[in-house]
Amino acid sequence: MVKLTATPKSSLVDEPVKICITDLEPSHLVTVQASLTDEKGVLFQARAFYWADQNGEVDLERDAATGGDYSGVHPMGLFWFLKPEKPFARLMKRDVMNTPYVVCLDVFGHQMLLPSQEQPIASQTVERWYASPGVQRVPIRHGRIRGALFLPAGQGPFPAVIDLFGGLGGLTEFRASLLASRGFAALALAYFAYEDLPNFLGVVDLEYFEEAVKFLLKHPKICGPGIGIVATCKGAEIALAMSIFLPQIRATVCINGTNAIHGSMLCYRDICIPHIPYKLECMKLSDQGLLDIYNAFGDTRAEKYQGSILPVEKAQGKILFIVGESDRNYNSKAYALEAMERMRKYKKTHCALLSYPGAGHLIEPPGSLFCYHSWSPFFPRPLLWGGEAQAHAAAQAHSWREIQNFLQLHLNPTTSSKL
Structure with missing residues (x-):
């Protein structure tokens, strides 16, 4: 039989x-x-x-x-x-x-x-x-903060991570629960289109994210002195800004993001960074009827947009850029290379790049399926994410290991701070 x-x-x-x-x-x-x-x-x-x-x-x-x-x-x-x-x-x-x-x-x-x-x-x-035995999920409604904190099994204290997703809004928890299963206290943080948060992302108020950082560092099960961030898409753009302006950020993972502020002005205290406008007229439909927004983002090399470029050289913690070379949302590899070049210009060495040929936009943990296209709540047509199935799956498996290693290295007080 x-x-x-x-x-x-x-x-x-x-x-x-x-x-x-x-x-x-x-x-x-x-x-x-x-x-x-x-x-x-x-x-x-x-x-x-x-x-x-x-x-x-x-x-x-x-x-x-x-x-x-x-x-x-x-x-x-x-x-x-x-x-x-x-x-x-x-x-x-x-x-x-x-x-x-x-x-x-x-x-x-x-x-x-x-x-x-x-x-x-x-x-x-x-x-x-998506969660190992003993992991706890704690809904968070603290001040302005909205999200869910996942705590590993045991007494701790644990290294802490803020988990951010992109332009879909709402609260996405599957990566944070997996991070907690791997020993990190992970806050899945919503920042629009969730509960009493704004329905749409207008001005990005970095003080909201600073409040989340301070909340984590005061938690009795979290070890300091700093925290990490894992972020995708628009979330990666915000995470990069956090790494620059918030000294508590020791390790930042930016997955298929940009090196500049796009679509929504970013403000922090008395600092306001103007945004690069979306070029909605440059969106197009593919032969399959999919919405391709790849060309809707302004050229970050243009002189008129230089005030929107994030000064990555001012980040105090380590930064890991992860990009899919077949990303059809952003030209994410070009953005990451621009950030790396800016680092070299200022003789900074606290960043690294993992670039995956054939991988698309949605680089997620290995349990996530390859998704070439899907519906998005803010678009009238299915959105094109890009990628090739086998290369993308391999990129997810490899990058997930590298993300965990990166976070362990830079959030554990007993380990070296070298990339």
Whole structure:
């Protein structure tokens, strides 16, 4: 009887699952399929074809898929390349504490039938969690601050991180819960379109973010003297400004952001940095009807916009830029290179760059699927994020390890402060 074994049966989404199939006929071709249904009822599936070896076995760590949704040796391919049945849907976990994603793994004999018309010859389900046992979620409504603080299991004190996302607004928690599962106290911080915060992002008030920093450093389970930031898109732009103006920021991870203030003026006390206006007329529709906003951002090299460039050389902490070279939201690699060049101009060495060919805009932890396009609440058409599936998945796996190493190095008081 054919047997499918997937271990561990329950794990965090950023951990690998080993999949083996045994007791097949030698050299038998099978279809292996993964399926999950998200919290909105949308079905996501991936399938790949594998040949059994002479012992009648398939090992996804060893064997190459010969087709399907991916090809080659990808032990986590069935998880990384899940695709939505509903067009332009994006897999994004909302309830990170109470329910896992349940992934059904099925093996089908290779017949002239679609998998949906055939009964599997072996099956197993696995649970994929966003928070490890003992992680606590604490809703935050302190002064103006709105968000959720995730605390690791144990007494602490723990290094602290603020987690920021971009132009979708609201509160996104899945990365913060994973950071807490890896030993960081992580504050998922909302800054518009959430509870009583403004519905739209007008002026960016950096004092709001300073309030969040001070709140974290006063928490009894958090160790100082500084904190870190992990941020994406518009959040990365704000994070870069925080690293410059707030001396408590010791480590900043900017994922596919910019080196200047775009769209909304940024103010901090008596300092106001003017914004580079969006060029809405430069947005265009792709041949697939997707909205491409890549050219809607002003040229940061233009003389008239130099007052909007962030003075990264004034940052006191370390900065790690992470960019996808196929990002179709921003020319994020060019922005990061401009920031690095400015650092060299001022003879500063406290920044580094990880650049990933083939990766798109949404570089997230490995449990997040590759998403080439999806709906956004602020646009009338699906938004183009960019990237190529296999390169993007590899970038997510590698960058997640590097982010954790970077934060551990610079937020742990006993370690060196060198990049």
